[in-house]
Amino acid sequence: MEIDRPLPNPMTPEAKPYWDGLREQKLMLPKCAACHHVFWYPRVACPKCSARDIGWVQASGRGTLHSFEIGYQSFNKAFKVPAPYVLAMVELAEGPRMLSNLVNVEPDPKKIRCDMPVEVVFTKLTDEVTLPLFQPAGR
Amino acid sequence: MANLRDLSNVACIVGVDESDEMGTLPHKSQLSLHVEAVTNAVRDAGLKVSDVDGIFTAGQHSPATIGEALGVTPRYVDGTTVGGCSFIIMVGHAVAALHHGLCDVAVISHGESGRSQVGVSPRRDTAIPGQYEAPYGFGPAPTMFGLITTRHMHRYGTTLEQWAQVAVSTRQWASLNPKALRREPITVADVLKARPVVWPFTVLNICLVTDAGGAVVLTRADRAKDCAKKPVYVRGLGEGTEHVSLTQMKDLTFSEATRISGDKAFRMAGVGPGDFQHIMLYDAFTSGPPIMLESLGVAKRGEGVRFFEEGRSTPGGSLPINTNGGGLSYTHTGMYGIFPIIEAARQLRGECGARQVPNLRTSLVNGMGGMLSAAGTLVLSNDGAR
Numbered sequence: 135m136e137i138d139r140p141l142p143n144p145m146t147p148e149a150k151p152y153w154d155g156l157r158e159q160k161l162m163l164p165k166c167a168a169c170h171h172v173f174w175y176p177r178v179a180c181p182k183c184s185a186r187d188i189g190w191v192q193a194s195g196r197g198t199l200h201s202f203e204i205g206y207q208s209f210n211k212a213f214k215v216p217a218p219y220v221l222a223m224v225e226l227a228e229g230p231r232m233l234s235n236l237v238n239v240e241p242d243p244k245k246i247r248c249d250m251p252v253e254v255v256f257t258k259l260t261d262e263v264t265l266p267l268f269q270p271a272g273r
Numbered sequence: 274m275a276n277l278r279d280l281s282n283v284a285c286i287v288g289v290d291e292s293d294e295m296g297t298l299p300h301k302s303q304l305s306l307h308v309e310a311v312t313n314a315v316r317d318a319g320l321k322v323s324d325v326d327g328i329f330t331a332g333q334h335s336p337a338t339i340g341e342a343l344g345v346t347p348r349y350v351d352g353t354t355v356g357g358c359s360f361i362i363m364v365g366h367a368v369a370a371l372h373h374g375l376c377d378v379a380v381i382s383h384g385e386s387g388r389s390q391v392g393v394s395p396r397r398d399t400a401i402p403g404q405y406e407a408p409y410g411f412g413p414a415p416t417m418f419g420l421i422t423t424r425h426m427h428r429y430g431t432t433l434e435q436w437a438q439v440a441v442s443t444r445q446w447a448s449l450n451p452k453a454l455r456r457e458p459i460t461v462a463d464v465l466k467a468r469p470v471v472w473p474f475t476v477l478n479i480c481l482v483t484d485a486g487g488a489v490v491l492t493r494a495d496r497a498k499d500c501a502k503k504p505v506y507v508r509g510l511g512e513g514t515e516h517v518s519l520t521q522m523k524d525l526t527f528s529e530a531t532r533i534s535g536d537k538a539f540r541m542a543g544v545g546p547g548d549f550q551h552i553m554l555y556d557a558f559t560s561g562p563p564i565m566l567e568s569l570g571v572a573k574r575g576e577g578v579r580f581f582e583e584g585r586s587t588p589g590g591s592l593p594i595n596t597n598g599g600g601l602s603y604t605h606t607g608m609y610g611i612f613p614i615i616e617a618a619r620q621l622r623g624e625c626g627a628r629q630v631p632n633l634r635t636s637l638v639n640g641m642g643g644m645l646s647a648a649g650t651l652v653l654s655n656d657g658a659r
Contacts, residue, residue: 142404149404174520175405181521201427201525203419204472209412221410221471223420223520231520235409243472248427265408 137259140212145262149176151190156264159256161193163228174230195254196271197226202248204241224252224268238269277541282657284368285497285504288318288490289615292384295485295604296454302392304334306486307384308342310611314488319501320378325490327351327376329367331359332385332608333394339382349376355514356642357555360489360610361649365510367491377492381614384486385606391484401518414557415471415479417519417644422473422560424525429575431563433473437464438581439559440477440601445587447598449628454481455602464559478559480600480609487611489618494657505618508635509542509652511535516646526575528645531568535639535650542652544635546570551620551630552592553613555640556599565639569650593630596620610640610649621655 145153155162165172168185179186203221208214220236237255239246251271258264290313292306301309307330315322327349328336336350351366353359360381367379386393402411411417425431441461447453459477467475497504513533516522523529539546546569554562563577572580580586586594595601597616600609617636619625638651 139410140407142408144400144403146400146404175401175518201420201424203416203423204469205410205416206469206471209410209416209471210407213407213410213412215410219410221416221420223525233406233409233411233520248424259408267409 138214139259139265140210141259141263148178152176153263155190155192156256156266157262159264161195161254161266162190163193163226163230164188165191172228172230174232191228194227197224197252197268199236199246199248199250199252199268200225200231202236202246204243220246222268235267236269237267238273277537278543280368280372280510281508281541281543282494282506284371284491284493285506286364286489286614286618286653287492287497287500287502287504288314288316288320289618290314290317290488291452291615292486295452296483297388298386298484299389299391301386301484303384303386304338304342304392305384306386306484307334307339307382310384310486310488311339311343311380311382314490315380317502318490320490324378325380327367327370327379329363329379329381330383331363332383334384347376349379355647357557357608358610358640358642358647358649359608361614361638361640361651362512364489364491364507364614364651365512365649368507368510371491371493377496379491381489381491381611382486383488383606383608383611385608386484387605387607388482388484405518414644415474418558418560419471419474420519421525421564421644422558425560425564426473428526431575431578433465434461435578435582436473436478436559437461438578439556439562440464442581442584442586443556443595443599443601446593446596446628447602449588450598450603453598453603454483455598474558480557480605481602483604483606485604485606487615489611489614503622503655504657505621506654506657507651508654509538509540509544509650511537511541511650512648514642514647517643519644522645526564528564528568528641528648530646530648531565531639531641532570534648535569538650538652544652549635549637550592551596551617551633551636552594553617553636553638554595555609555613556595556601557605557609559601561641561645562594564645565641568645569639588628596625596628596630613638613640614651617651617653621653
């Protein structure tokens with residue numbers, strides 16, 4: 135199947151456990167070993183307490199739709215998902231927010247609400263790259 | 274002990290101007306737009322390019338490149354690049370440098386071939402957008418600022434019709450500015466019916482994309498009196514940054530960077546957020562100015578859009594906002610921040626003809642960098658009393 139999205143580029147060393155986890159259909163998040171803060175995006179020091187001891191935790195995959203948009207065109211030549219599609223900011227149950235797409239939903243602003251519960255679904259793009267997308271919970 | 278008030282009114286804007294032309298300019302490079310704007314603004318001040326000894330610029334060209342292109346060997350340079358408000362922040366940096374004698378004539382230069390892309394370096398993905406944004410279709414600013422806007426609508430009940438009022442008000446001002454690119458009147462219905470780009474935005478909720486340059490010249494207040502035009506005093510200044518990635522913004526409906534920046538500028542100037550008769554806000558999107566008014570404390574949270582809806586912001590209104598026609602209708606190169614400074618200075622000098630705000634003494638300029646990520650604020654006045 136043709137890849138319909140830009141592949142992540144670059145894939146940085148500090149994010150390796152995240153990309154490794156996705157290949158096994160696990161959403162992994164960085165967690166500070168000192169203050170237990172779970173954060174996004176991966177980095178080498180805790181953004182809350184500055185500790186340099188960062189571990190990883192598997193996220194539940196549940197969260198809420200913090201905000202969204204409906205894309206009526208592609209904004210990147212390599213992004214070939216047919217419009218309209220839903221651009222999403224998800225607030226994970228563990229706390230941090232990440233950007234993704236809301237899928238398996240009608241791309242209509244009247245059918246989608248901020249704070250609606252969502253859950254992760256994984257989409258494999260290549261042997262190296264699997265992405266976390268989200269759909270309405272309990273679908 | 275340092276006192277913020279020490280920097281109030283010590284330096285003045287003495288020259289402002291745009292490039293020779295603005296709009297779609299495939300025959301001009303980005304660097305040429307800088308050079309045109311600087312030479313025009315220096316002439317406006319009654320100075321010579323050889324008087325310039327401090328160069329400030331943001332974006333793709335370093336201040337060294339601008340100095341070389343102008344034939345100037347500066348003794349002070351600043352290339353702070355935190356988004357479109359960088360030029361507003363640099364007015365503050367220039368005031369500090371002038372006050373301490375690090376330079377005597379500062380020029381802040383902007384040039385951007387935003388539409389035609391002549392002499393522009395290609396963008397490259399960096400670690401965060403390339404990895405965590407692009408694979409989902411996120412990219413240019415509308416795909417990000419829409420998230421801020423949707424959340425504001427959810428939290429405060431703001432509507433598409435209200436955002437559209439911002440475009441309508443701004444276009445009314447543009448119709449009075451001969452330099453504005455889009456001058457034909459529009460209605461709320463026109464905005465709602467325009468081509469959808471990314472909900473909640475139609476194309477009329479989003480700024481223009483143009484080629485243009487702009488420059489601002491500053492000098493110390495004592496020397497400003499000898500320049501060609503009436504000096505515009507920098508009475509207060511502020512800056513701040515909160516996040517770059519939108520996932521790191523604490524509250525999507527409130528700009529912490531703007532609050533920090535505004536607070537500092539107001540304290541330095543000894544004014545409150547309600548003390549202005551004219552406001553210039555960075556309007557890359559219709560929802561930006563209302564959220565800035567809320568973050569600055571000019572409006573209560575969720576109520577910024579009422580300034581537009583109730584006609585206070587329009588020609589003849591009690592608080593004119595974006596009197597040049599804004600990024601929405603006058604020009605928007607990509608890093609718009611130099612242009613609201615130019616308009617505020619012209620208004621305070623009384624040069625604005627049909628769009629002149631009468632009896633103006635104090636003007637507020639506030640801009641954002643990125644997605645309300647960074648902010649710069651200026652309190653400008655045509656009265657140097659401290």
